[in-house]
Amino acid sequence: MSETVRLREKPKMIVKTPNPATAQSSIGPDRPRNGRCASITAMIAAPIPGLIATLSVSIGSKVAKGDKLLMMEAMKMQNTVYAPCDGVVAELHVALGDTVEAKDLLIKIRPAG
Secondary structure (H helix, E strand, C coil), rough: CCCCCCCCCCCCCCCCCCCCCCCCCCCCCCCCCCCCCCCCEEECCCCCCEEEEEECCCCCCCECCCEEEEEEEECCCEEEEEEECCEEEEEEECCCCEECCCCEEEEECCCCC
16 A cells, blocks of 8 residues: 655755855956956856847956946846956957857956056
C-alpha cells in the first residue's frame, strides 16, 4: 500500500547573492579597485543579447564610476550599462542600432592619466 504526499507549498530555494557594495567586478583580467581602472584597460561586455538603444559616450570621453555608458533594449526591456571605474573611453565596439549577443565586447575604458 502506498501513500501519496502532497505539499501545500512549493519548495523554497535560497540563493545567496553578493553584496553589490563589496562585490568585485569581473571586468577584464585586471579588475577595477576603489572605482579606478587598474593598469590594464577595462573591457565592458554585453550582459544580455539585445539592441543598442542609446550611446552616452564617445571615444575620448572621461567617465567616472557609475556613469551611464549606453542603454540596451531586449524584449521591450531597457538595460543600462554603467562605467565600472573611472577612466577614459578608449574604444567603442558598437554603434547606435547594433544588435549584440551576450558577452560581446562593447567598450574599452583605459585608466585616466
